[in-house]
Ligand SMILES: NC(=O)c1ccc[n+]([C@@H]2O[C@H](COP(=O)([O-])OP(=O)(O)OC[C@H]3O[C@@H](n4cnc5c(N)ncnc54)[C@H](O)[C@@H]3O)[C@@H](O)[C@H]2O)c1
């Protein structure tokens with residue numbers, strides 16, 4: 541059991557807190573927003589209820605025990621006191637992260653491991669030099685209590701023993717660590733998602749296809765094969781000579797790099813920022829986020845159970 545502090549209780553923070561607590565760690569979590577702090581216990585309880593219904597929670601957990609295992613704190617110093625590991629899961633903003641790491645440097649003893657859940661940022665230049673040996677990225681996916689992949693990424697000065705210990709911690713959660721040799725923005729899975737996003741933004745911005753059609757193509761076309769074949773095994777079934785010819789023909793040109801999407805900008809300007817606002821690319825019919833998370837989680841857990849029974853292609 542490790543005492544773990546999580547800074548940032550938003551979409552990721554509360555989910556990471558839940559998976560850590562369910563696997564025996566003592567967790568403290570804080571957020572600068574009073575509203576977010578107040579929302580953390582309810583979101584975790586609701587997620588725990590879904591896990592229990594699916595038989596996917598460890599034995600003996602209920603809301604009361606969860607309340608004892610995860611303490612929500614208003615102050616950063618109380619959150620990190622005694623923690624062997626601090627996980628930063630605040631807004632994806634380099635200035636905010638730099639300021640937080642400087643605070644953590646002041647508050648935490650030298651042996652504390654500092655981890656960041658950043659999606660794309662090279663956080664290592666944002667972390668004080670003296671902390672580099674015990675700093676790394678631990679990157680979960682959402683929802684972190686269901687999606688098992690965790691990227692474990694050392695910085696240039698990270699002690700390999702810290703990387704190994706954190707990969708073990710992730711395995712102890714029943715999750716799957718991917719240990720990278722060095723930082724690269726987006727790691728593996730997020731880089732692939734980013735390439736999908738670039739194409740999807742282009743299709744939307746150029747009016748080629750509607751949101752529902754794009755998601756139909758992904759759900760009915762791409763998704764069925766991925767759980768069994770990944771991408772490279774799928775290429776073996778496609779045939780590598782065709783794959784080679786398609787590349788050589790050069791008829792597909794990836795979207796040129798852009799830093800904005802008109803469709804996305806219009807939605808955000810209207811306050812359609814996703815499920816937390818009840819609307820995004822889709823209209824979620826006034827359903828509260830808790831209810832939407834519950835439906836998503838129930839469906840993901842059913843799929844995960846089916847995938848565990850089916851398995852990937854032998855030999856891959
Ligand atoms: N949303 C995802 O799917 C996802 C997945 C993987 C990784 N991430 C990464 O995780 C991090 C958090 O993302 P999120 O989606 O949970 O964001 P979020 O906006 O839901 O939550 C971030 C929280 O951080 C709080 N915060 C900001 N500054 C703070 C500070 N100095 N101290 C304490 N709290 C502070 C905010 O009040 C907010 O509640 C980001 O780095 C993001 O890139 C996000």
Ligand SMILES: O=C(O)[C@@H](O)[C@@H](O)[C@H](O)[C@@H](O)CO
Pocket residue numbers: 659680681682683730733734
């Ligand atoms: O897939 C996930 O859960 C996350 O890694 C992403 O949501 C990630 O934060 C980015 O792709 C956001 O652009």
